[in-house]
Amino acid sequence: MGYLTMKDFKGMQIPSSCPMDYLTAVAEVATIQYEEEKSKESHSKQERLIKEKILKKPMTMPTDSPWKQGFDEENSMVSAFQAQRPKNGLKRIYGSEEGDIDFKINQKKSKYNNKKPIRSMQKLDLPPFPNPPPDMPEEVKNHIKGIDGSEVFMVIQKSLTATDLKPNHSRLSIPFGKINRGFLKERERDLLDQQISLEVPFYEPSHKVSSMILRQWDMGKDSGKSSSMYALRTYWNAVAKENDLKAEDVIQVWSFRVGDEQKLCLALVVVSRVRDLDGHGWSKMSDNEGASSSLGREKELGCGGSKWTVEDTSTSKERENIQCREYKHGINSSALSP
DNA sequence: ACAGGCGTCACAACGGTAGT
DNA sequence: ACTACCGTTGTGACGCCTGT
Numbered sequence: 001m002g003y004l005t006m007k008d009f010k011g012m013q014i015p016s017s018c019p020m021d022y023l024t025a026v027a028e029v030a031t032i033q034y035e036e037e038k039s040k041e042s043h044s045k046q047e048r049l050i051k052e053k054i055l056k057k058p059m060t061m062p063t064d065s066p067w068k069q070g071f072d073e074e075n076s077m078v079s080a081f082q083a084q085r086p087k088n089g090l091k092r093i094y095g096s097e098e099g100d101i102d103f104k105i106n107q108k109k110s111k112y113n114n115k116k117p118i119r120s121m122q123k124l125d126l127p128p129f130p131n132p133p134p135d136m137p138e139e140v141k142n143h144i145k146g147i148d149g150s151e152v153f154m155v156i157q158k159s160l161t162a163t164d165l166k167p168n169h170s171r172l173s174i175p176f177g178k179i180n181r182g183f184l185k186e187r188e189r190d191l192l193d194q195q196i197s198l199e200v201p202f203y204e205p206s207h208k209v210s211s212m213i214l215r216q217w218d219m220g221k222d223s224g225k226s227s228s229m230y231a232l233r234t235y236w237n238a239v240a241k242e243n244d245l246k247a248e249d250v251i252q253v254w255s256f257r258v259g260d261e262q263k264l265c266l267a268l269v270v271v272s273r274v275r276d277l278d279g280h281g282w283s284k285m286s287d288n289e290g291a292s293s294s295l296g297r298e299k300e301l302g303c304g305g306s307k308w309t310v311e312d313t314s315t316s317k318e319r320e321n322i323q324c325r326e327y328k329h330g331i332n333s334s335a336l337s338p
Numbered sequence: 339a340c341a342g343g344c345g346t347c348a349c350a351a352c353g354g355t356a357g358t
Numbered sequence: 359a360c361t362a363c364c365g366t367t368g369t370g371a372c373g374c375c376t377g378t
Contacts, residue, residue, distance in 0.1 A: 065372075163342050170371055175340060219375065229340080 136254055140203070140267055149256040149265065153183035157271065170237045174230035174253070183255040192216040192230070201258075202235070203267035206245050208233050211265060218293045232266075232335060239268065249273050 014219060136152065144152060154255045162173050193216060202212035213233040232253075245251070250271040258265050 161341060166342090169342090171373090173341075211378095231373090237371095 032059050037246075107134060137269060140254070140269060143203075147258055149258050151257045151262070153255045155179055155183050155253040155266070157250065157252045157253050159250045160245055160247055162243070165245060165247055170233060172232040172236050174232065176229055179230065184301070185262070198264065199266045202239065203265065204239055205268055205270050206240060212236065212239070233256050243268070243270065246273065
């Protein structure tokens with residue numbers, strides 16, 4: 001049962017303003033609500049039991065039904081099972097080549113035997129990058145100054161790909177060829193080389209500070225060589241959503257250091273949004289000639305003000321995890337906000 | 339070198355069933 | 359009747375693999 005609100009007391013007469021009367025009224029309303037919820041609960045329980053009974057009943061078919069053809073005792077349980085589960089196109093359907101997902105998966109599994117159909121890679125017809133890349137927006141610079149940040153580096157400027165924004169990938173790929181690895185200390189680079197993830201505070205254009213996992217991916221080749229890239233992972237989906245990022249938007253990732261430990265922090269700057277383009281070139285940069293970044297977008301996104309705040313729209317579980325890690329790494333809102 | 343595809347794994351939700 | 363446990367399925371996340 002949730003908390004009582006003023007709405008729950010609408011139309012109720014309280015004899016006097018005596019605390020005891022208020023207490024009695026609260027008890028009365030709470031009791032009524034409790035009784036109501038209890039009866040609802042038992043009703044839904046009844047419903048559930050009825051549903052269960054129906055589901056447990058073996059599926060029967062009229063004898064003249066076309067579906068009856070080929071329906072035998074052996075398959076009756078299978079059919080009953082099918083009837084129990086909603087068919088949304090994803091659920092498993094037993095016993096047929098057409099419907100059995102496992103059958104299809106098993107077919108697919110030998111991927112070396114079954115050559116994948118050749119992918120049609122559509123080349124993105126992207127406009128050229130702004131060159132030289134625009135400087136960091138004043139607002140971000142000031143904020144970094146405000147928290148005694150130092151060693152500001154532009155890590156990468158890239159145009160977001162569709163894959164970067166695919167929710168099931170949940171990552172921002174950072175190819176080695178496009179970055180300046182100088183933003184990492186030797187120790188950090190070593191950790192990443194050893195496939196150890198780094199967790200870094202991530203300053204978003206929407207003025208939120210989230211936490212991002214930086215990891216190196218080594219992609220080994222048959223030839224023995226491997227190509228590597230970094231990936232910002234795990235909370236990237238939330239960041240993309242929160243900041244309304246779209247494929248072909250051009251972003252920059254900046255790094256800087258905070259505190260005595262020289263903790264690595266990253267900041268995201270949106271250089272250009274695809275819908276701001278006139279179809280031929282880049283939209284105008286902001287007044288300070290830096291990237292347009294968040295300033296122009298704040299009103300649109302409803303994120304006014306210039307202070308970054310440690311908050312996010314992730315699930316409570318995610319929040320819990322982030323908080324745990326922030327604690328572990330000594331990050332907190334007071335450390336991140338000036 | 340890079341982008342994108344896809345296999346695998348972990349986890350949550352839900353249903354079934356055995357035990358009390 | 360209720361509870362606890364187990365199995366099944368769907369979904370999301372991760373990271374390897376492959377085509378361009």
